[in-house]
Amino acid sequence: MAEPVIVVGAGPAGTRAAQRLLQAGLRPVVIDENERQGGQIYRRQPENFIRPAEKLYGTEAARARALHADFESLRPHIDYRPGTTVWGVADEGLLSVRGSAITVQPFSAIIIASGATDRIMPLPGWTTPGVYSLGASQIALKAQACAIGGTPVFMGTGPLLYLVAWQYLRAGVTPAAVLDTSSLATRLRGLRGMMSRARVVVNGVRYMADLMRAGVKLHAGITPQRIEGREDGVTGVLWQDSRGRLRRTACDAVGTGYGLRAETQLADLLKCDFMFDRRFTQWRPQVDLDGRTSRQDVYLAGDGVLLRGADAAEAAGRLAACALLQDRTLPVATDEIEGLRGVIATMDRFAGGLAGAFPWPAHLAAALPDETVVCRCENVTAGDIRHAATALDSPEINRAKALMRPGMGRCQGRMCGLAAAEILAAARGVPVEQVGRIRTAAPLKPLPLDCRITP
Amino acid sequence: MNAFAREPARADVIIVGGGFMGAATAFFLRTHGLSVILLERDLIGQAASGTNFGNVRRQGRYLPQLPLANRSRDIWGRLPELIGEDAEFLPGGHIRVTTRAEDGARLEQYARDCKPWGLDLTMMTGDQARAMFPMVGPDIHTVSYSPHDGHANPRLAAPAFGRAARRAGAQVVEQTEVTSIMKDSVDFIIETKDGGRYHAPLLQISSGAWGRSMAASFGEDVPMAPQGPQMGVTEPLPYRIQPVIGSASSVTEEGVYLRQVKRGNIVFGGGRRSSADLVTKRARLDPMNTLRQMPHLARLVPAMARLRVIRTWSGVEGYVQDSLPIMGPSDRVSGLFYAFGFCGHGFQLGPGVGATMAELIATGQTDIPLEPFHVGRFQRNMEHRDAP
Numbered sequence A: 001m002a003e004p005v006i007v008v009g010a011g012p013a014g015t016r017a018a019q020r021l022l023q024a025g026l027r028p029v030v031i032d033e034n035e036r037q038g039g040q041i042y043r044r045q046p047e048n049f050i051r052p053a054e055k056l057y058g059t060e061a062a063r064a065r066a067l068h069a070d071f072e073s074l075r076p077h078i079d080y081r082p083g084t085t086v087w088g089v090a091d092e093g094l095l096s097v098r099g100s101a102i103t104v105q106p107f108s109a110i111i112i113a114s115g116a117t118d119r120i121m122p123l124p125g126w127t128t129p130g131v132y133s134l135g136a137s138q139i140a141l142k143a144q145a146c147a148i149g150g151t152p153v154f155m156g157t158g159p160l161l162y163l164v165a166w167q168y169l170r171a172g173v174t175p176a177a178v179l180d181t182s183s184l185a186t187r188l189r190g191l192r193g194m195m196s197r198a199r200v201v202v203n204g205v206r207y208m209a210d211l212m213r214a215g216v217k218l219h220a221g222i223t224p225q226r227i228e229g230r231e232d233g234v235t236g237v238l239w240q241d242s243r244g245r246l247r248r249t250a251c252d253a254v255g256t257g258y259g260l261r262a263e264t265q266l267a268d269l270l271k272c273d274f275m276f277d278r279r280f281t282q283w284r285p286q287v288d289l290d291g292r293t294s295r296q297d298v299y300l301a302g303d304g305v306l307l308r309g310a311d312a313a314e315a316a317g318r319l320a321a322c323a324l325l326q327d328r329t330l331p332v333a334t335d336e337i338e339g340l341r342g343v344i345a346t347m348d349r350f351a352g353g354l355a356g357a358f359p360w361p362a363h364l365a366a367a368l369p370d371e372t373v374v375c376r377c378e379n380v381t382a383g384d385i386r387h388a389a390t391a392l393d394s395p396e397i398n399r400a401k402a403l404m405r406p407g408m409g410r411c412q413g414r415m416c417g418l419a420a421a422e423i424l425a426a427a428r429g430v431p432v433e434q435v436g437r438i439r440t441a442a443p444l445k446p447l448p449l450d451c452r453i454t455p
Numbered sequence B: 001m002n003a004f005a006r007e008p009a010r011a012d013v014i015i016v017g018g019g020f021m022g023a024a025t026a027f028f029l030r031t032h033g034l035s036v037i038l039l040e041r042d043l044i045g046q047a048a049s050g051t052n053f054g055n056v057r058r059q060g061r062y063l064p065q066l067p068l069a070n071r072s073r074d075i076w077g078r079l080p081e082l083i084g085e086d087a088e089f090l091p092g093g094h095i096r097v098t099t100r101a102e103d104g105a106r107l108e109q110y111a112r113d114c115k116p117w118g119l120d121l122t123m124m125t126g127d128q129a130r131a132m133f134p135m136v137g138p139d140i141h142t143v144s145y146s147p148h149d150g151h152a153n154p155r156l157a158a159p160a161f162g163r164a165a166r167r168a169g170a171q172v173v174e175q176t177e178v179t180s181i182m183k184d185s186v187d188f189i190i191e192t193k194d195g196g197r198y199h200a201p202l203l204q205i206s207s208g209a210w211g212r213s214m215a216a217s218f219g220e221d222v223p224m225a226p227q228g229p230q231m232g233v234t235e236p237l238p239y240r241i242q243p244v245i246g247s248a249s250s251v252t253e254e255g256v257y258l259r260q261v262k263r264g265n266i267v268f269g270g271g272r273r274s275s276a277d278l279v280t281k282r283a284r285l286d287p288m289n290t291l292r293q294m295p296h297l298a299r300l301v302p303a304m305a306r307l308r309v310i311r312t313w314s315g316v317e318g319y320v321q322d323s324l325p326i327m328g329p330s331d332r333v334s335g336l337f338y339a340f341g342f343c344g345h346g347f348q349l350g351p352g353v354g355a356t357m358a359e360l361i362a363t364g365q366t367d368i369p370l371e372p373f374h375v376g377r378f379q380r381n382m383e384h385r386d387a388p
């Protein structure tokens, strides 16, 4: 086949996919939005920064180093395009932009390894300056050695909550508190699935122990009430503890997130079939064990389709590449495929356990006060979405969007879409999958109007 | 409603298709006191009526269509009193601009010709236009200004008419696809996908791009094909651009247009259209077309070059060979009326079409000239020719 395979994303999944393709003699195009390879978990600091991997990646330093080193050895043999955002799909090829230079890249197949972002739950006050997603809190630290504040609160749920708090602690910033909506009982219930990867559980427990030893209060089963602040920033968090008592924690920043949401928009633009994944309570492209989608030239790997974490992503990237090679009747040992599937199956049990231990608190969305801003791009409140649901009789999220604008702004619902759907579903009294998902449209990210096609 | 009832539902009038045309007709039929059932496959105003550019423009229209457009413009200005909301109608004017002398001459001619039809335009040089609308680019040298045209929010207008019709007593049935239309000696018999049956002595087909096969089933085929105009919107910035700005170029790709909504975003469209599919109900947005639009937009309003596009879309619209809609009574079947195939310019007409069709259906006549839109106008050619 004359046209190349494009790998979108150069995190763990994309890197391993590219590596495997190269091993088979294909020379993939690797397009990545970041200036440097590594993805989110193994995000690299700018070239002239010199903090050691141990400091940046903690227990995962060896894996990070290996992934970076392997990628460096691929670089001369692949067509690597950093700092480049894929934004559309045309008959002529995949459209990407760097600055204002557009590239139209024909392809014979695409492996999408576009990762995930935080799943956000709006809250009164969440648009106050000083509120960040957990991912952004981590990027600030990893890429720039900056903290979001001197006494941040980390609030939400999921393992990232503790990891980020711990990373801040290690960087010399003592969090004011870690507030988790998941209760201890819920977490214990999820533990069984998680024991498939005892090492990771042990790490998590260690993060918590370190935090507690440093005097950081970890609260479970909380209910967020509001983020308090002034024009110039956050001053505190109001929350209810597991016994229903109202409490206030003073802080100068908040990092928040409730697990992850897969970045699935490119698969949607490519018209892959989607399904509602009950475990992760979100829509995602339909894939087989190895990452094949409903479209024969599109494969998916990593958190961009199934939220199973970095180790699984490496295996899934490789496996998607194997699937592609197999589909081209290139030789792939069944052992390799079986081995990778085995690795992923373990991770998958673990991910299922995690999703159970740190569930998405959909009920919080349903309970948001009417005046809470949900879509911050368009300033649409929970009350507006309920109005769309009831007075304007919108049975699904795209109708609500058309009438009241949630998800219509710069981020196209990537931040608020899941919460908006929960609010709509609750107001209609139907399960959330029934209100659908926001349709994807190009450009996937805002596109400069002065851009030009470069050959 | 009534989907599974044994007895068919009946009304004086059934309307098939709840786009702007169907919803507005339903509303105005109620003001004539007729009972109405409106059957919509999806949700009211979700197809062309909800995805269009939002131009409420009269200038540039086919002259004999101006009485209808003028009537519509009058209703646009009275929406709050009629249906209780304004659908964000902003009568900030409309300017057609050119960069070429020959296009300028066409504009001058049109401005003279439309006067007797009740449309007053002001011709301006580029400099005069820039004095009034400083955002207009230096390449623009002739401008035709229609001060009372403007724009509105297409996502809101048709659904608002649908709700108003329902409040006024129309039966508005959504998510109900019409699968068969027949006529016995007195009544039209309509069957829907979910097994519903509806009877009425009067029927309007206003199913937009999907109208052709319905008309054809009564032996009235028309040369019409679906296409998708290409739309987009920028991030918001402070509200400055009052008029809709449209290029009057005779070169297709240069023919872009834009409007700024109060919220601040600039909505744009134009240039090449792309394919649309009646079965999947989707019109393709070709991102290459977005790239083609960009330099021409920046020529109209140079400051736009510094903005970002945040979303693009298209919608399924029916384009008739002579670029005029199918509107008025059937040539063959009494009690049957058509209002479909509005060729990319039906949004402005929506309220006027509703009022005019309701009048025609309820009273058998209207003062608005509909002859040019008559379904029979192709009959003599159709035997030998396929649709475009």
Ligand SMILES: Cc1cc2nc3c(=O)[nH]c(=O)nc-3n(C[C@H](O)[C@H](O)[C@H](O)COP(=O)(O)OP(=O)(O)OC[C@H]3O[C@@H](n4cnc5c(N)ncnc54)[C@H](O)[C@@H]3O)c2cc1C
Binding pocket: B016, B017, B018, B019, B020, B021, B022, B039, B040, B041, B042, B043, B044, B045, B046, B047, B048, B049, B050, B051, B052, B053, B054, B055, B056, B057, B176, B177, B178, B179, B206, B207, B208, B209, B210, B228, B229, B230, B231, B269, B313, B314, B315, B316, B317, B339, B340, B341, B342, B343, B344, B345, B346, B347, B348, B349
């Ligand atoms: C992208 C785009 C931009 C445009 N820009 C402008 C503009 O700026 N200004 C302007 O004046 N016009 C514009 N137009 C044109 C305008 O939108 C249309 O002419 C107008 O909305 C047509 O309205 P309608 O009710 O005839 O059709 P539609 O809105 O398409 O409604 C037809 C309805 O019929 C329903 N239907 C079809 N088949 C069945 C069935 N079997 N059973 C039940 N229901 C059925 C459909 O679901 C649909 O809701 C644009 C159109 C598009 C697509």
